[in-house]
Amino acid sequence: MRMAIDQESSVPIYQQIVDYFSHAILSGHFETELRLPSIRKLSSDLGVSKITVENAYARLEAEGLVGSRVGSGTFVLPIYDTQLIDGAEESPTWPVWQQQPITSFQRTVLENAYPLAGASIGAQDTINFSSGIGDPNLFPVNDFGRVMQRIIRRDGVEGLSYGEFNGYLPLRRTICQIMASNGMAISSDNILITTGSQQAISLVAQALLKNGDNVIVEKTTYNGALGLFEALHINPIGIAVDDQGMCVEQLEPLLQTYHPKLIYTIPTFQNPSGVCMNGSRRRMLVELSRRYNVPILEDDYIGDLRYEGVALPPLKSIDTAGNVIYVSTFSKILMPDLRIGFLAAMGPIYDRLVSLKCLNDLATPNLSQRSLNAYLSVGSYQSHLRKLTRIYKKRRDVMVGAITKYLGSQVEFQIPQGGLFLWLSLKRPLPAEELFKRCFEEGVSYVPGNRYLIDKSDYEHNLRLNFAYQPEEAIYKGIERIGKVLGSF
Amino acid sequence: MRMAIDQESSVPIYQQIVDYFSHAILSGHFETELRLPSIRKLSSDLGVSKITVENAYARLEAEGLVGSRVGSGTFVLPIYDTQLIDGAEESPTWPVWQQQPITSFQRTVLENAYPLAGASIGAQDTINFSSGIGDPNLFPVNDFGRVMQRIIRRDGVEGLSYGEFNGYLPLRRTICQIMASNGMAISSDNILITTGSQQAISLVAQALLKNGDNVIVEKTTYNGALGLFEALHINPIGIAVDDQGMCVEQLEPLLQTYHPKLIYTIPTFQNPSGVCMNGSRRRMLVELSRRYNVPILEDDYIGDLRYEGVALPPLKSIDTAGNVIYVSTFSKILMPDLRIGFLAAMGPIYDRLVSLKCLNDLATPNLSQRSLNAYLSVGSYQSHLRKLTRIYKKRRDVMVGAITKYLGSQVEFQIPQGGLFLWLSLKRPLPAEELFKRCFEEGVSYVPGNRYLIDKSDYEHNLRLNFAYQPEEAIYKGIERIGKVLGSF
Numbered sequence A, B: 001m002r003m004a005i006d007q008e009s010s011v012p013i014y015q016q017i018v019d020y021f022s023h024a025i026l027s028g029h030f031e032t033e034l035r036l037p038s039i040r041k042l043s044s045d046l047g048v049s050k051i052t053v054e055n056a057y058a059r060l061e062a063e064g065l066v067g068s069r070v071g072s073g074t075f076v077l078p079i080y081d082t083q084l085i086d087g088a089e090e091s092p093t094w095p096v097w098q099q100q101p102i103t104s105f106q107r108t109v110l111e112n113a114y115p116l117a118g119a120s121i122g123a124q125d126t127i128n129f130s131s132g133i134g135d136p137n138l139f140p141v142n143d144f145g146r147v148m149q150r151i152i153r154r155d156g157v158e159g160l161s162y163g164e165f166n167g168y169l170p171l172r173r174t175i176c177q178i179m180a181s182n183g184m185a186i187s188s189d190n191i192l193i194t195t196g197s198q199q200a201i202s203l204v205a206q207a208l209l210k211n212g213d214n215v216i217v218e219k220t221t222y223n224g225a226l227g228l229f230e231a232l233h234i235n236p237i238g239i240a241v242d243d244q245g246m247c248v249e250q251l252e253p254l255l256q257t258y259h260p261k262l263i264y265t266i267p268t269f270q271n272p273s274g275v276c277m278n279g280s281r282r283r284m285l286v287e288l289s290r291r292y293n294v295p296i297l298e299d300d301y302i303g304d305l306r307y308e309g310v311a312l313p314p315l316k317s318i319d320t321a322g323n324v325i326y327v328s329t330f331s332k333i334l335m336p337d338l339r340i341g342f343l344a345a346m347g348p349i350y351d352r353l354v355s356l357k358c359l360n361d362l363a364t365p366n367l368s369q370r371s372l373n374a375y376l377s378v379g380s381y382q383s384h385l386r387k388l389t390r391i392y393k394k395r396r397d398v399m400v401g402a403i404t405k406y407l408g409s410q411v412e413f414q415i416p417q418g419g420l421f422l423w424l425s426l427k428r429p430l431p432a433e434e435l436f437k438r439c440f441e442e443g444v445s446y447v448p449g450n451r452y453l454i455d456k457s458d459y460e461h462n463l464r465l466n467f468a469y470q471p472e473e474a475i476y477k478g479i480e481r482i483g484k485v486l487g488s489f
Helices: A013-026 A039-046 A050-062 A104-121 A141-159 A169-180 A196-208 A223-231 A248-258 A279-292 A349-361 A366-377 A380-406 A432-442 A472-487 B013-026 B039-046 B050-062 B104-121 B141-159 B169-180 B196-208 B223-231 B248-258 B279-292 B349-361 B366-377 B380-406 B432-442 B472-487
Strands: A066-069 A073-076 A191-194 A214-218 A235-239 A262-265 A296-299 A324-329 A341-344 A421-431 A459-466 B066-069 B073-076 B191-194 B214-218 B235-239 B262-265 B296-299 B324-329 B341-344 B421-431 B459-466
Touching (some): A013 A050, A039 A050, A104 B349, A141 A366, A169 A341, A169 A366, A214 A248, A223 A235, A279 A296, A349 B104, A349 B223, A380 A421, A421 A432, A432 A459, A432 A472, B013 B050, B039 B050, B050 B073, B141 B366, B169 B191, B169 B341, B191 B349, B196 B223, B196 B296, B196 B324, B196 B341, B235 B248, B262 B279, B366 B380, B380 B421, B432 B459
Parallel strands (some): A214 A235, A214 A262, A262 A296, B214 B235, B262 B296, B296 B324
Antiparallel strands (some): A191 A341, A324 A341, A421 A459, B191 B341, B324 B341
């Protein structure tokens, strides 16, 4: 027990002990039945006499806050609600250093986090098109649970100690095999395991960007990256996206004008637009990066989840000079709670990223890494991927059909060839907050398109709809509900 | 299969496929027995004719790189070592943006990570006084494994989905109980679960510090914090430490001169010195923080592990104005691989820290949080803590005895009242690298004291010795070995 006792205070020590426990109990921090330390223990911890503690406990008992039972010590008694101290009353004026305002994307992050976390548990009937992940009911939870149990038995203490800071070597080797099958020849010494791809992006930003720097991003892009740049005081410079991905033809003047320190791109199944950058733009982008000495951060968060069409090479497979840092994750295909992503980088930047990983959170849990490697090694990943591809393709088609039926002439969209998201464009813009609120009341959620814009608009042109998250009937019903709301504007 | 095929290249497509596979096989990225995609699959993925792929595979077979088996496809054949491409030959000149030098603490981080990771596995006989953690053989691995299995069965998909961004509510409540028993009345709405205390420190740095800012630190302090500040271009301003902790009497002129944006301190069992800040300095520090509007980051990484003496109140328990951000971890008492730490912050800074946590790595794994909470709830933590206290106290006494016997008049030290580390001072300084190397050759490792200094010295005054990591006989033998090396200088 560490308690702030002031030996020099004019308040007697027994009274300080009484005050501390009274406050802890009446503010609800000490719950009913919590056992207070024994008199002997507390007097030894605080370096005060036993009599002092005895007097304090006797006073607390007289006030009805605690009771004692022979042989089992002193316990907190039930407290009436009316006795409880209202926390709001005592909230102080916060110090000046605390008064820096929160940034707008940070606010968005919090808004996204809380209501949705609540909604997905609370309202049973709400149809969720807003998720950023696949269908949780398709996570290989049982397979994974079994693997984890096996690893705990097999590896014991070693599996639960700190491992290598750049990640568990067998897992890095397995990742190299997966990358090789996607055209990227990378050694395990160039792979860094991260806490999801979000951490990989964060590490690259910390390594390459200082406040005030510029970074090129697709004009609508992943809000987790935009929020990060904003929090680090980095300026995003937007470049247009069409149905063939980033308009790389417009890049050169931006490089000349803004001298960006990084190009952040999602070339395959771009988030939120769902488009893929075509092959010639990919080559041009890598070439411009080399010529202008600007690194590329390639976010390939879901490139493996393709339903049709020709597979396009990752930028990393074209890069021979070490200009592309490649980032991917197992969160989307397997399960988010694994929190395992990775990056691949050649050259001296690799060591800097490893040291930053270490300075950010020391290491990614060894147990998760070992379990993931065991799971991947037996070929379960490929068969799981095939299963998801089959199911999600069908759900996409259902959503496309429902949109055509219920939203028809009011919207435009491209059919995404892969990934999780359909990017719906409204032909006439609507007030963003009002539309979102009305849809939510109607029992359907999505992510408002303005959350992916550098300069957020008050008007809504786009809705990002996750078609993979739930079964076909729910998709159908959800689109019908959106149609009902759109019809009322 | 995503492979970079250039339709407009003068190199025929079949040749591009041959080149890709040859390179992947000869550079060792495709290992023996790896199965190539089927002809049908590859032609569909690449959008080329089956004949093209057939020709490419026939050529690879003719070159002896792959073989085919009826009904089971095409496989990589064993390759002779002499055929392998030497990776070194093709390492390019790295782009200019990669040529920024790594900082000295980042280098230390990498040096610490790699050789020690190797040594602890490799040399069976090396006695490890360099670890930053307790004895891995005392981790409650089996108890924890059982809890984890139970949680997987109990919570299924929900336990493996994203949870609340600030952490699993029941765990935050349990942490409040632990904090209350240490004199801190905090609500669960002010607790943020982090990936170890390292991440908590990193988030606070990101929220409060910009490059060029000054931060007050104890003159010798945790190198993971120093490395982080250096990587973020923050200037540490050192303040002296004596046997009563930070010399707070010297703080005011530093606050007036350097206008620091943060005071980082480890008041209890300071790392590396092992000392505790006395009560009146604690009060003075909190008061100066309030008066000068400078937040305090209190790193209480092992405050619960006390072997004797009076428990001192955390700074957070004295702070009523919201100036202290409190950070702690379960890595040291339970097991490091849990990667669960937490911070407690009052006021608007809390929301900013939550959003930064989300932008850094989205969330701490739900499964680990739920398992930890189940483990803590049944009182296992307190009994585990009592067990560790008993064992580590004995090991500390053994080390003190061995130092007195073998190092005697050459060194000075304070007996630490808790924690993991004994901070040994050499009466005459010795060359740091040479001393470390000679000890390592003699079969004993420690952390050179200069790694905790802001301005590293070439000479060694101090050795940080972990007395908790291994059994008593090893401690005795290790100190004897250090004595042998010291005697040879």
